[in-house]
Amino acid sequence: MSPASLQVEHLTLRRKGVAVLDNVSLELPAGQTLALIGESGAGKSTLAYAAMGLVRPPEVALEGRLMVGDVDVVSAPERVLRPLRGVRMGMIFQDASAALNPCYTVLDHLSEPLKRHRGLNKAQCRSRAIELLTSVGIADPEGRLAAFPHELSGGMQQRVMIAMALACEPQLLIADEPTSALDVTIQAQIMALLLERVRALGASAIFVLHDLALATQVADRVAVMYAGQIVEEGPAGEVLNHPRHPYTQGLRASAIEFDAERLQPIAGVVPPLSAMPGGCRFAPRCALATERCREQQPLITARGPVRVACWNA
Amino acid sequence: MNAPTTSLAGAPSPWQRLTRTLGRTWGLLRRQRKAMAGGLIVLLFIVAAVFAPLLAPYSPTEQNFTDAMQGPSAAHWMGTDSFGQDILSRVFYGARSALWIGFASVALGLVVGVAVGLLAGLRGGRTEWLLMRVVDGLLAFPELIMAMAFMAVLGLGMNNVILALALSFVGPFARTVRADVLQVKARPFIEAARLMAVPEREIVLRHVLPNIVSPILIQAGMRVSIAILLASGLSFLGLGVVPPTPDWGLMIAEGRGFISMAPWMAGMPGLALATLLIGLNLLAEGLRDALDPKTRGDQA
Amino acid sequence: MAFTSQRLGAASWWRSLGALAQTALVLLVVSGVSFLFLKLSPGDPVAIMLGSDFSRDSYDQLYRQLGLDQPWIQQYAHWLWRFVQGDWGMSYVSKQDIFEQAVLEALPVTLTLAALSLLVALVVGIPLGVVAAVKRNSWADLLASAVAIGGNAFPSFYLGVVLIWLFSVALGWFPSMGYVSPWDEPLTGLWHLALPALTLGAWYVGLIATVTRSSLLEVLEQPYMAAARARGEPGWRVIWVHGMRNVLMPLVTVIGLQLGGMLRGAVMTEVVFTLPGLGMMITSAVQTREYLVVQAGIMITALLFIAVNLIVDRTYALLDPRLRQR
Numbered sequence: 001m002s003p004a005s006l007q008v009e010h011l012t013l014r015r016k017g018v019a020v021l022d023n024v025s026l027e028l029p030a031g032q033t034l035a036l037i038g039e040s041g042a043g044k045s046t047l048a049y050a051a052m053g054l055v056r057p058p059e060v061a062l063e064g065r066l067m068v069g070d071v072d073v074v075s076a077p078e079r080v081l082r083p084l085r086g087v088r089m090g091m092i093f094q095d096a097s098a099a100l101n102p103c104y105t106v107l108d109h110l111s112e113p114l115k116r117h118r119g120l121n122k123a124q125c126r127s128r129a130i131e132l133l134t135s136v137g138i139a140d141p142e143g144r145l146a147a148f149p150h151e152l153s154g155g156m157q158q159r160v161m162i163a164m165a166l167a168c169e170p171q172l173l174i175a176d177e178p179t180s181a182l183d184v185t186i187q188a189q190i191m192a193l194l195l196e197r198v199r200a201l202g203a204s205a206i207f208v209l210h211d212l213a214l215a216t217q218v219a220d221r222v223a224v225m226y227a228g229q230i231v232e233e234g235p236a237g238e239v240l241n242h243p244r245h246p247y248t249q250g251l252r253a254s255a256i257e258f259d260a261e262r263l264q265p266i267a268g269v270v271p272p273l274s275a276m277p278g279g280c281r282f283a284p285r286c287a288l289a290t291e292r293c294r295e296q297q298p299l300i301t302a303r304g305p306v307r308v309a310c311w312n313a
Numbered sequence: 314m315n316a317p318t319t320s321l322a323g324a325p326s327p328w329q330r331l332t333r334t335l336g337r338t339w340g341l342l343r344r345q346r347k348a349m350a351g352g353l354i355v356l357l358f359i360v361a362a363v364f365a366p367l368l369a370p371y372s373p374t375e376q377n378f379t380d381a382m383q384g385p386s387a388a389h390w391m392g393t394d395s396f397g398q399d400i401l402s403r404v405f406y407g408a409r410s411a412l413w414i415g416f417a418s419v420a421l422g423l424v425v426g427v428a429v430g431l432l433a434g435l436r437g438g439r440t441e442w443l444l445m446r447v448v449d450g451l452l453a454f455p456e457l458i459m460a461m462a463f464m465a466v467l468g469l470g471m472n473n474v475i476l477a478l479a480l481s482f483v484g485p486f487a488r489t490v491r492a493d494v495l496q497v498k499a500r501p502f503i504e505a506a507r508l509m510a511v512p513e514r515e516i517v518l519r520h521v522l523p524n525i526v527s528p529i530l531i532q533a534g535m536r537v538s539i540a541i542l543l544a545s546g547l548s549f550l551g552l553g554v555v556p557p558t559p560d561w562g563l564m565i566a567e568g569r570g571f572i573s574m575a576p577w578m579a580g581m582p583g584l585a586l587a588t589l590l591i592g593l594n595l596l597a598e599g600l601r602d603a604l605d606p607k608t609r610g611d612q613a
Numbered sequence: 614m615a616f617t618s619q620r621l622g623a624a625s626w627w628r629s630l631g632a633l634a635q636t637a638l639v640l641l642v643v644s645g646v647s648f649l650f651l652k653l654s655p656g657d658p659v660a661i662m663l664g665s666d667f668s669r670d671s672y673d674q675l676y677r678q679l680g681l682d683q684p685w686i687q688q689y690a691h692w693l694w695r696f697v698q699g700d701w702g703m704s705y706v707s708k709q710d711i712f713e714q715a716v717l718e719a720l721p722v723t724l725t726l727a728a729l730s731l732l733v734a735l736v737v738g739i740p741l742g743v744v745a746a747v748k749r750n751s752w753a754d755l756l757a758s759a760v761a762i763g764g765n766a767f768p769s770f771y772l773g774v775v776l777i778w779l780f781s782v783a784l785g786w787f788p789s790m791g792y793v794s795p796w797d798e799p800l801t802g803l804w805h806l807a808l809p810a811l812t813l814g815a816w817y818v819g820l821i822a823t824v825t826r827s828s829l830l831e832v833l834e835q836p837y838m839a840a841a842r843a844r845g846e847p848g849w850r851v852i853w854v855h856g857m858r859n860v861l862m863p864l865v866t867v868i869g870l871q872l873g874g875m876l877r878g879a880v881m882t883e884v885v886f887t888l889p890g891l892g893m894m895i896t897s898a899v900q901t902r903e904y905l906v907v908q909a910g911i912m913i914t915a916l917l918f919i920a921v922n923l924i925v926d927r928t929y930a931l932l933d934p935r936l937r938q939r
Contacts, residue, residue: 049839052843054839054842054843082845082847083845084845085842085843085844085845086843086844086845087845090843090844091840091843093836093839093840093843094836095836098835098836098837099836099837099839099840100837100840101837101841101855101858101859102837102859102933102934102935103858103859103932103933103934104858112841112844112846113844113845116844116845116846117845148934148935150934150935161840164844446635446638446639446642447642449635449639449642450638450639450640450641450642450643450645450646451642451646452873453639453642453643453915453916453918453919454643454646454911454914454915454918455872455873455874455876455877455914455918456873456877457876457877457880457881458876458877458880458895458910458911458914458915459911461880461895461896461899461907462650462899462907462911464899465650465654465899465902465904465907466650466653466654466655468655538766542768543877545768545770546768546769546770546877546880546881549770549881549884550880550881550884550896551896551900552896552899552900562770565770565771565774568774569774569777569885572774572777572778572782572789573778573782576778576782579771579774579778580774580775580778583768583771583774583775586768586771587763587766587767587768587771590765590766590767590768591762591763591766593766594762594765594766595762
């Protein structure tokens with residue numbers, strides 16, 4: 001099974017006239033992991049959903065290209081995309097307790113993609129389901145098959161979600177804040193499990209996160225988003241240890257895990273999508289902002305192995 | 314919604330609070346298209362009812378057999394019935410009995426139902442349990458059936474209809490009031506008042522009652538349309554108002570017999586009834602949407 | 614696992630007992646009200662039974678025979694005892710056993726009408742609600758709102774008359790009165806029940822469409838819907854298998870709650886279309902002062918109501934796994 005690559009070219013996504021994603025370009029070579037970082041509302045989840053082909057006209061207006069392997073999700077019709085969902089790209093949602101249908105059992109959930117994409121019968125579904133549950137570290141998988149979502153703990157629900165996403169061995173796995181809804185004590189476990197499974201499958205992966213430190217541990221590449229745009233992108237080590245964009249630097253400084261002596265928040269708030277400043281979107285909060293920053297949107301330029309969108313980088 | 318106040322100097326009086334709430338409600342209401350449309354319709358009917366003697370071209374009981382069963386014409390805008398009575402005039406007067414019965418029965422049922430519900434909700438414990446079982450028993454009888462039974466015991470006529478309907482409404486009102494009281498009782502400011510050693514009576518009067526007034530009024534508003542529906546239904550069945558009093562239900566029943574020859578006999582009063590009910594429902598829904606924090610600010 | 618279900622089994626047994634006690638008390642109240650009704654109704658049963666000419670002695674004799682000299686509580690007990698055995702008395706007018714008349718003849722008619730109407734309402738209302746939710750602000754959305762407002766406001770008896778005028782008088786497609794049991798003759802029976810079912814169903818359609826629409830709107834926002842789509846499930850399956858499954862509960866709730874309205878509509882529909890059901894029975898009984906029949910009627914309707922509510926309650930656990938066991 002060959003992993004899929006992701007290529008985003010000048011993707012703009014508008015919802016009710018407002019650009020939620022603005023001219024986003026990104027590249028993830030096959031077999032690598034990407035961490036998408038940013039605050040809530042930066043557009044990371046939207047990008048993740050877009051990669052699955054889940055946000056489409058007429059609810060939104062799309063421009064540009066989003067290639068998953070050889071398929072352009074933006075222009076491909078639904079009947080081309082549907083067989084790919086779950087097979088080429090799989091998704092893990094943030095809140096597993098809400099992403100599992102309360103009326104159906106674990107077996108029902110796991111059988112669904114197996115029946116649809118692999119055409120397995122009941123017996124085959126059952127044995128494959130047990131396999132999957134074992135692979136995600138669930139003890140007594142047979143006993144869990146008849147359980148309903150509300151009977152499982154948060155960690156177990158997320159494991160089931162992971163099992164479901166991996167059921168048809170997707171080539172690109174997208175995880176939308178997979179551990180945010182879990183207790184801190186299990187977060188590390190689940191994250192490790194996810195990584196291990198991705199490696200075992202040899203798939204590409206996109207992790208949407210808001211935790212910088214986590215990003216260092218899981219990703220090969222990192223992309224930082226702010227207000228619907230990519231502001232910095234490159235190999236994980238480079239971006240996180242030698243950040244060039246003031247926003248990334250600010251993120252690093254305000255992260256508790258990094259050896260900071262005290263918390264240094266970034267002043268100000270993200271402007272609302274409907275009232276974006278004209279020039280660089282980060283300018284109102286940036287200590288290095290110049291006239292040019294306020295008037296012209298910075299272009300993404302390469303600075304060594306990293307791409308940055310800043311006049312001062 | 315209303316900030317709780319105890320006996321502090323400068324606290325608004327209940328009267329001030331009431332006028333303020335009404336004013337705020339009116340403001341919210343104005344923005345609701347549904348409520349305005351409904352309110353307009355209801356207003357029209359109320360005007361028709363109040364000024365019926367002035368507006369009606371004929372007396373509602375003026376019989377004229379030569380003109381019987383005529384379709385709508387210049388002389389009789391809604392036609393005439395089998396007795397030659399002008400239907401338009403009867404529709405106007407029918408509005409009177411409909412609205413009067415509607416409001417009177419709801420008001421009466423409200424008073425008793427609220428009393429029972431308050432008692433159950435505030436006392437709690439065994440009193441509540443017992444009262445609510447009785448209410449459950451009453452609620453097991455569908456309202457129309459219960460009203461029919463009451464009419465069987467009391468006899469026919471408009472006043473008995475009002476009484477019968479009022480009695481059928483005690484159950485539903487009691488249940489809603491109790492639920493509202495329980496909801497208010499559970500709110501933290503009540504507990505806070507208790508902890509501050511405010512006497513129970515004052516808690517009831519100043520905190521509980523004002524907070525259940527609006528849900529009760531909304532309920533009452535919705536009940537009016539049900540009351541009018543039931544009253545017309547009773548008259549239709551021959552168990553309500555007695556002829557020759559003009560009543561839409563009676564007129565529809567009469568019209569049913571002549572449906573092939575004179576469809577307007579049943580059609581006209583029915584239209585009037587349906588329109589009034591739609592208006593009342595729109596108004597009640599608009600009122601509920603206006604006061605419900607979730608849908609506030611929504612247009613229609 | 615086995616131990617926990619045993620423990621939970623015991624707990625739910627206690628709760629069932631409690632629910633049973635509640636129901637018993639409600640039944641007591643219901644029967645009490647019915648009995649009171651009979652005692653308060655005007656007319657002297659003794660005089661009616663004796664006819665026009667009778668002596669003081671025969672009056673007193675019959676009075677004692679009927680147990681009317683006993684305290685009310687005792688009379689109530691006797692009446693209740695007879696009632697649960699099915700001895701409901703005799704109708705003066707039809708000279709028929711009331712139990713037979715009410716339960717064996719009238720009740721099935723009303724139930725058939727109600728079932729048919731509910732079916733009509735579901736078949737029309739659910740798809741309407743689904744389309745209104747999925748395609749917001751479309752013609753379906755407006756239609757659903759209009760039907761909801763109209764259906765609720767148009768009184769059943771008026772709608773029935775209008776339908777009669779339209780389909781029976783003007784178009785001549787359906788009969789306007791009379792009843793043939795569909796259990797005996799399906800086609801003729803359904804033909805006679807078509808207009809009544811439409812009348813009664815119309816009232817419910819608006820309600821069902823509205824509830825379906827609003828519940829589905831909420832459900833559509835839920836992550837598990839997007840998750841299903843992310844697994845590659847086609848749109849229609851996501852809506853009907855994942856979405857509607859979660860809409861069932863509020864739908865059933867509302868249907869159960871509005872049962873009173875359905876019975877009211879049934880009464881009026883039966884009178885409009887002259888169907889020999891419970892509604893017709895009670896109405897003519899009140900008009901002819903047959904208080905025993907009226908009493909039987911109100912008891913049956915109340916019992917029916919309670920029974921259906923119990924069934925609806927039990928269905929909850931079936932529909933929503935979150936309510937089971939806990």
